[in-house]
Amino acid sequence: MDEQHYQQRLEQFESEGRRRHLRAVEPLGGGMRCRVDGREVVNFSGNDYLGLSQDERLKDAARQATERYGTGSGGSRLISGNHPLFAALEKKLAAFKHTEAALVFNSGYQANISVLQAIAGAGDYIFSDRLNHASLLDGCRLSGAKFRRYKHLDYARLESMLAKTPRDAVKWIVSDSVFSMDGDCADLDVICDLAERYHAFTLIDEAHATGIFGGTNRSGLCEAHGVSQRVTLQMGTFSKALGGFGAYITGSETMIDYLANTARGFIYSTALPPGVVAANHKAVALVQAEPALQKRLWENTRLFDELSGNMAGLTASPTPIKPVIVKDSDKALRLSAALLEAGFLVQAIRPPTVPENTARLRITLSAAHQPEDIKTLVQTLESFLKN
Numbered sequence: 001m002d003e004q005h006y007q008q009r010l011e012q013f014e015s016e017g018r019r020r021h022l023r024a025v026e027p028l029g030g031g032m033r034c035r036v037d038g039r040e041v042v043n044f045s046g047n048d049y050l051g052l053s054q055d056e057r058l059k060d061a062a063r064q065a066t067e068r069y070g071t072g073s074g075g076s077r078l079i080s081g082n083h084p085l086f087a088a089l090e091k092k093l094a095a096f097k098h099t100e101a102a103l104v105f106n107s108g109y110q111a112n113i114s115v116l117q118a119i120a121g122a123g124d125y126i127f128s129d130r131l132n133h134a135s136l137l138d139g140c141r142l143s144g145a146k147f148r149r150y151k152h153l154d155y156a157r158l159e160s161m162l163a164k165t166p167r168d169a170v171k172w173i174v175s176d177s178v179f180s181m182d183g184d185c186a187d188l189d190v191i192c193d194l195a196e197r198y199h200a201f202t203l204i205d206e207a208h209a210t211g212i213f214g215g216t217n218r219s220g221l222c223e224a225h226g227v228s229q230r231v232t233l234q235m236g237t238f239s240k241a242l243g244g245f246g247a248y249i250t251g252s253e254t255m256i257d258y259l260a261n262t263a264r265g266f267i268y269s270t271a272l273p274p275g276v277v278a279a280n281h282k283a284v285a286l287v288q289a290e291p292a293l294q295k296r297l298w299e300n301t302r303l304f305d306e307l308s309g310n311m312a313g314l315t316a317s318p319t320p321i322k323p324v325i326v327k328d329s330d331k332a333l334r335l336s337a338a339l340l341e342a343g344f345l346v347q348a349i350r351p352p353t354v355p356e357n358t359a360r361l362r363i364t365l366s367a368a369h370q371p372e373d374i375k376t377l378v379q380t381l382e383s384f385l386k387n
């Protein structure tokens with residue numbers, strides 16, 4: 001065997017419009033501006049929904065914690081890496097999410113794969129929305145549980161699956177609350193009703209809802225629907241609206257204690273650095289204290305909706321995630337390249353990230369966008385789509 005095997009596979013990806021390339025995206029401070037291929041553009045592809053990654057108060061928090069405790073944590077949480085900032089952050093998260101307890105993980109991907117492995121195994125059942133994030137799918141596979149995927153948002157189908165499962169088996173329903181590539185939402189009330197009726201636990205991934213939806217805390221869709229206490233585990237990330245890095249799980253004292261004892265990604269990985277944890281803490285505090293952040297995000301989202309009413313391929317969504325489905329991967333790549341020329345970073349999202357024949361441009365709005373930039377983006381994209 002030689003590496004030719006892999007070279008051929010890369011060429012195959014190329015011919016299918018699936019090859020991916022890394023390119024440098026240099027942030028230029030506020031307004032979602034960045035430099036790509038030597039060109040200054042506005043980023044409409046990020047998940048920095050509140051613009052917090054560039055906030056001076058988060059940078060200060062990171063700097064101060066780094067000065068005090070150093071750049072690395074030097075060990076896993078259970079050995080020697082559990083610096084004092086973790087307990088403060090986890091206490092804050094539990095209150096933020098209206099739960100008893102919280103546990104910080106190193107990333108959302110890692111949290112999902114390790115939590116699913118910990119909570120379910122051979123003989124147990126997991127029911128998962130077909131459009132759930134890849135990390136949930138990978139966690140379901142790794143767990144060794146029997147796992148079934150129901151058609152996206154098809155809760156009648158979910159119910160018939162649950163009804164066929166032994167009553168006393170351990171069952172989990174797993175769903176994104178906001179779906180990352182489509183920007184639509186799960187019906188959390190129905191999921192909780194079904195879970196209670198069929199004695200199932202629930203794991204809800206709030207990666208794209210935290211800081212965007214909610215009640216007084218703006219902690220996510222579980223809070224918005226008043227189901228924070230009915231959901232067994234809420235997962236969320238610091239890497240999107242919170243402008244930082246890492247993830248967390250919230251739930252009862254029992255479940256969080258169990259995860260700290262069993263989640264392999266928690267046990268066998270070095271704890272997040274002090275600077276990262278301090279910035280995350282500051283972000284949670286700001287989201288709770290400053291409703292103006294969400295207000296700007298929703299004003300920008302509404303502006304985009306008003307301007308783009310007739311855009312071909314645009315799927316309406318109740319979130320700042322706006323997919324423009326063009327189906328063909330090459331076409332999505334061509335449009336993305338043309339938008340970059342015109343000053344906008346809008347990535348093409350292609351299979352296998354999304355289902356076959358649903359390649360799309362995924363536009364995301366942020367509180368940090370200037371209204372002028374949103375107007376120009378819509379005009380430019382509409383003119384490209386017409387030609």
Ligand SMILES: *Cc1c(COP(=O)(O)O)cnc(C)c1O
Nearest residue numbers: 107108109133180205207237239
């Ligand atoms: C981004 C994302 C993750 C992964 O989180 P990271 O912190 O980026 O690893 C998990 N679930 C969903 C729904 C996501 O969108």
